[in-house]
Every structure is written in C-alpha cells, then in structure tokens.
Amino acid sequence: MERPLVELVGATVYFGADAALDGVDFQLFPGEVHSLMGENGAGKSTLIKALTGALQLSxxxxxxxxxxxxxxxxxxxxLAGIRAVYQEIDLLPNLSVAENIALGSESRRFGLIDRAEMRVRAHAVLADLGLDIDPASLxxxxxxxxxxxxxxxxAISTDVRVLVLDEPTSSLDxxxxxxxxRVVRDLKARGVAIIFISHFLDxxxxxxxxxxxxxxxKLVGEYLTRELLRIxxxxxxxxxxADKLRTRSRLHVVDGRREPYLSARSxxxxxxxxxxxxxxxxxxxxGVAGLLGSGRTELARAITGIDRLDAGIIRVQGAKEGIGGPRTAISLGVVYSSENRRAEGIxxxxxxxxNxxxxxxxxxxxxHxxxxxRQRELALSWMEALDIRPRDLDRPAGTLSGGNQQKVLLARLLALSPRALVLDEPTRGIDVGAKVEVQNLVGELADNGLSVMFISAELEEVLRVGNRVAIVQGGRIVDTLPSDELTPDVLTALVAQPESER
Known part of the structure; x- marks a missing residue:
C-alpha cells in the first residue's frame, strides 16, 4: 500500500480551554487532490496552519x-516543500509581478539581486499557468x-511537494x-499533493x-469523492x-405598485x-448576475456614492439626489458592503x-x-440577532471565521437603520451553513421592507435569493427578468451570451 506523503495523527490544538482541533487524523498522498470541507469554525484553517507551521500542535x-x-x-x-496560497492575497501590490513571485528566493549575482534573471524565472512560471503578464509590471x-x-x-515557483489552495477560485471567472x-492537474501528474479548500461544491x-x-x-469522515453524494x-x-433554504422574499406592494426606494437612470x-x-x-x-469584470461591482459602487458618477441621475424615494459620497448615501439610508472584506470591511x-x-x-x-x-448594548443585541459566534464582544474581529466576519459587517450596516442595502458577494468564501444563514437574513430584511441588491458569482444563489435578476455585461445592464422565469442553465446562457447576439 502506498505510504502517505503527509500525515496528521491525533492532531489537537487548544485555544485556552477550547479545542479548535480535537484528535484529528488526516492523510495526504502524492499526486492527489484532497478537499478539506466543513463549516467555518470546523477546524479547517487550524489544521492548515498546523501543517504549514503557523501554529503548533498541543x-x-x-x-x-x-x-x-x-x-x-x-x-x-x-523548506520541507509545503506551501500555501490563501484566499486573502498576501502579496505586495507596490512591487512588480516578478518581485512578488521571487519574494524570499530572489536570484542574486555578485551579492546583488539579479532582476533580469528574476523576470526570466517569473515569465517561465507564468507561462506554465497560461498567463501572458509582463513580469516587470506593477x-x-x-x-x-x-x-x-x-x-x-x-507557490509553485519553488520545489513544492505539498500545495495548499485555500479558496483559490473565489476571485476567478x-x-x-x-x-x-489545468495547472492543478499538471501538478498532480508530477506527484504534488494538493489540499483544495473551496465552498463551491461543483x-x-x-x-x-x-x-x-x-x-x-473533530473528524467526521474521509470519503472518495466519486462515491459521495452531494446531499x-x-x-x-x-x-x-440543508433542505430549508429560503427561496425569495415576499414582495411588498403599495396601491398595486411596487415602489422603488432607489432608481438610477443612465x-x-x-x-x-x-x-x-x-x-x-x-x-x-x-439579484445581479454577470461574469467577472462585467461591471457588477462598479454598479454597486456607483449607486452607493463610492465612485463619482460621470453621467446619470439617482433618485431616492422619487427625489433627485446628489450622492456625493458614502456619507451622503448613508444619510439617505443607502449602504454598501464591499466584496473585499479584508481591505474594505473588517x-x-x-x-x-x-467593528x-x-x-x-x-x-x-x-x-457625539x-x-x-450603550456601545456594548448595541453590539450585543446585533451579535445575538445575527448569531455571531463566539459571543465575545472583545475578541479581535480578524480572528473570526469568514462567515462570522460577514455577519459582523452586516450588523455594522444594519445598526445604521438603512432602507437600501447593497451587498457585493456577501457569501464569498463562507461555508454552506453560513451561506444559508446569510441568505435567510437577506430574505427577512426584504420581508421587513428593505430594498436589497444581492451580487453573487454563483448564479444558482442569485436565483434562489433574488426576486428579479439584473444581467450585467460589458458595463451595461442588458436585461432584468423575474427569477421565476429563469433556470440556472438559462441564466448562465444569458450571462455568457455575446452582446452582438442580443
């Protein structure tokens, strides 16, 4: 029988009196792609940090x-060949692509960094990924x-034996x-063992x-993917x-008409x-659906005052309003949650x-x-209302799981008593259970009269949550349709359809 390349035996990690990892056994073989699954807080990050040397086993x-x-x-x-790529990118945007790839293993000549050799190496690695990027570009x-x-x-520019990919596709189309x-399969063929963490079951x-x-x-079980039903x-x-997913909110109708709280024109x-x-x-x-780069985020930022308009009119409750920035938008009851929790959120x-x-x-x-x-009273009330865990107001927010960080962001916005809520990828990088909770919360907010924009790369989620779906393509809203008239396959076709064929 083939020997595992990496094993964790009885792996346990305590934080105070709480066991974040409790006697877990884990095996990883050469040339396999192994998924680590579980809700946020299940122990996935702790296991990875222990394996990569960021945490010591108790x-x-x-x-x-x-x-x-x-x-x-x-x-x-x-040094042992174990590398990790995390969901939150930890590169240096002020350095070149080549400098980032070579960071910590720079080529040197006569004691100085050999930038020409660095660019050659970076070009070769990028070519292996099928990327045509200038290594010298910022x-x-x-x-x-x-x-x-x-x-x-x-990560793959060095002699890697174990590669951990933590939500590597969260920002990819x-x-x-x-x-x-393609690259993962190539690495697998070379004998690299890969841990793949993703909330995208497909x-x-x-x-x-x-x-x-x-x-x-705790360890629930280890399964062959081909033998495990998704349910x-x-x-x-x-x-x-998990069959209690909320479908959509109940529409509020006033005098036979559905009243827009916010309207944007041109x-x-x-x-x-x-x-x-x-x-x-x-x-x-x-719901807002579109491919990466279609203009989904730009739309959200435009109508919430983050980016200044070049043209067009925004009306709030029928009155023309000059939303000059986020502060003005907030005063009008319009709030925005960014897709980038790390840089623009928590x-x-x-x-x-x-927070x-x-x-x-x-x-x-x-x-004032x-x-x-009063701060503690308000924060505690939202913590309980949104079931933010653990129930510790003094805990650094950065130590929470992704799902609970998203709930903290929602609590921050809801504390402002908004009327229109714009959510850009609110369930990105969070587990199935947390997704259900966020989706349910969005439906409940709409049931209580809020206007909600819900942007997601997962088209099934857009259909599940949205009453209508705006299809964005090439910076334009090409159509807005009732969700009841769409299926995932139809929506996929509409999102990918070339504008010339419309």
Missing part, C-alpha cells in the same frame, strides 16, 4: 514521508483575479478556473479525488439537513459601467463590538460619542 504529531517532523515556523514548512495594477494567479505562481484546474467534485470533512474541530456531503458538514462611471438603469424596490431582493485588530458600532459612531461624529455601555 498534542499529536505531523509525519512527512513516515517520519515525525515539527515545523516551528512557516519557513520550516516551506502587481497592484492588475485585477484581484490576476493577483490570485500570481500568488499561485509564487470560469475561464480562469479552467486554466487553474469545483470540489470536478477536481478532487478525496474529501475529508471536519465539524466542530450526503452537505449533511456531513452541517450535521443537519448611470455611467469611467469604463466600468455605462448608461445603467436600475430600480431597487422596497421589500424586494434584486478591521481585524479592532474588537467585534468596535459593529464603527459606522454608527462615524455617522454621529467625534463630538456613544457611551461605552
């Missing part, structure tokens, strides 16, 4: 090629999707995912050979049935969005309570500070 051991090893730092794990000028691929290029999977079943499921820090996988992850911003018309109706969820070093009350305090101004006791 008990148990790690074996490499059958021999016990102990990694005191990520550098130790990298990383920060590229899209998040390209930056994600550069992070993967950096379908074509880029196809290219990435991708898990497409690329992975085996699945290990964790729940509450059984979801049940293993949740420990309960809105244009740079090259991102052009002559867009959109209505956010009270008591309705408007402030990781602040506590959960401080929840941050926008409310900013709205009131520094001269909220009393500390």
């Amino acid at each position: 008990s148990g051991e790690i074996r490499l090629d059958g021999a016990p090893v102990r990694f005191h730092s990520p550098h130790d794990a990298q 990383l920060g000028r590229h899209s998040i999707a390209v930056q994600q691929l550069v992070a993967i290029a950096r 379908q074509a880029e995912c196809t290219e990435l999977f 991708q898990v079943y497409e690329i992975c050979d085996r699945v290990t499921v964790l729940r509450d820090g 059984d996988l979801v049940h293993a992850m949740l420990g309960r049935s 809105v244009s911003v740079g090259s991102g969005i052009a002559e867009a018309d959109v209505d956010m109706v009270e008591g309705e969820v408007l 402030i990781g070093d602040l506590s959960v309570g401080e 929840i009350t941050l926008a409310l305090q900013a709205e009131r101004g520094i001269l 500070r909220i009393r500390p006791s």
